Amino acid sequence: MKKVFDIALGILAAIGGFVDIGDIVFNTAAGAMFQYQLLWAVVIGVGAIITYSEMCGRVAVVSQRAAFDAVRERLGFGIGLVALLAGQVVNLMTLAAEIGGIALALQLLAGLPFRVLLLIGVIGLAIVIWALPFEWIERVFGYFGLALLVFAVGVIKLRPQWGEVATGFVPHADTSNLAVYGFFAVGLLGAATVPYEVYFYSSGAIEERWTPKDLGVNKANAIIGYSLGGLLSFALMITAAELFYPRAISPETLGSVALGAEVPMGEVGLLFALVGILFAVGGAAIDTAFSGAYNLAQFFGWEWGKYRKPAEAPRFTLAWIVMLVLGFAIVVTGVDPIVVTEYSVIFSVVALPLTYIPILLVANDRAYMGNYANGRLANVFGIGFLVVILIVAIAAIPLMILSNMGQG
C-alpha cells in the first residue's frame, strides 16, 4: 500500500513538475502558429525524457552515482569539463528565465512592480530551498503545478475538432515556412528534454535514497508521470490553436498564456492558470538551481545533497545560492525572460548529446549495472531517441538563424 502511495505521489509531482517556462512558451507559440501540426514533436520529446529519466534513475539506484558522475567518468576530465560548462551555461540561462517567469506570474496575480517581485521571488525560493526537505519541495511545487490542468479543462470547453487534432500526431508540414516549422519542432523537443531534468531526476533518486526495490517506482514515475505531464503540453498547444491561431495572435508574454485559460473559464480559469504557472516555473527554478549545484559537486567530487545539513555540504550549498544570485542578476538587467527562455531552450538542444550519450553508455555497462543493464527494448528506444537528439542538436542553430528566431 505504501508503495502504491509513493508511486501516486511521485507521479503527481512529475506531472506538475514536467512543465516549465520553456514548455509553456514553446507549446503556446507552436499552437498559435501551426495549430495542431506540431503535437507529434511533444510525443517524441516526452518519449525521450521518459526513456532517459528511467535510465538515469536506474543507474543512480544501482550504482549510487548520479548522472554527472557518469558523464565525467565516461567522457574523461577534458570533455567532461566541456559538458560541465555547457550544462552550467544552459542551467543558468534556464534558471534566469524561470526566475523571470516567477516574477511575471506574480505580477499578473498581484499587479506590483516587476523588479520588486523579482527580488521577492528569488528570496522566497532561497527560503523554501533552505527550509523544506527535498521531498516536500518536489511535492509542493509538483502538486500546485497541477493547477495547470485547468488548460485541459479549457480544451474540453473550447470543443476542438478532435479529428483535426488527431492529425497533429502524424508529422506533416502544411506551411510554406519550413524553417520556422523546424525551429518550433526543435524548440518543443528541446523544451521537453532539457538536460537539467535528467540531472535533477538522477540526483533526486539518490536524495530520496532509492534502492533496487524502488526500480518499479522509478519506472512508474517516469512513464506515467511524464506521459501525463505531456498532456499538459498538448493542452497548452490545443488551447493556443483554438484561441490564437484563428485570430492571428502571436503570443509573446506569459499573460497571453494565462488568457488562454481565462477566455473559456473566466476569473477562476485565470487564477488557476497563474497559480499553476507560478508553481511549475518556481519548481523548475529550484530544479535548475539544484541541478547546477549537483553538476559542480559531482564533477569535482564535493559532498552534496539536500538531505545533508548545509554545514555538511558547504560547497554544494554555496553553489545553489550562487546559481540563484546569478540567475537573479541576469534578469534584473531588464532582459526579457521570454527571450531568455527561447535562447536557453535552443542552446540546451545543442548540449543534449553531451548529457544523453554518457547515460546510454553507462546504462549498458554490465560492469556498472550488472543485471540491471539496459535490455533490448530500452536500447531500441534509447538509440532511436538519441538519433533524433543528434539530428536536432545539429539543426538547432542553423534553424534559429534561418527562421530569425521563429519570427520568419
Next chain:
Amino acid sequence: MRGLLLLWATVVLTAAGCGGSATLTEHSLRKEAEKVQSSAAEGALLAADVARGRTTEPFARIHSGKLAEQAKRVANVLRTAKAPGLEADRRRAADTAAEVEQSLEQLHSAPTDRVLAGRLQHALVREAAAAGKLAG
C-alpha cells in the same frame, strides 16, 4: 594602429547607422502589420473579458500594459521607417498601430471600467481587421 582606428571608425559608423530609420521591404512591412494585428486581436479578447467581468484588475491592467508596449514599439518602427514604393501602406499601418496602442493604453488606465472595455473591444476588433488587411 591604423587597423584599430579603422575598426573603431567602422564600429562608430555602424552604431550611428543603427540609430537611423530602417527601410522596410514588402515582407518586413507585412510582418510589422502582423504584429499590430496580433496585439489588437489579443487586446480585443482581454477587453471582452473585462467587459463581462471575467478577469481580475491586476491581470487586465498589467497585460493590457504589455500589449500597449508591444503596439508602441511597432508604431515607432512604422513611423520612423522608410518603405520605398509602399509609403501609403506604411502610413496606414503606422496609424493603425498608434490606434491600437491608444486603445490598449485606455484599457490599461481603466481596467475595471466595463462599459469602456466593451467599446474598446469593438475598436480593437476593427483595428485588428484593418491591420490584417495590410498583413495580407
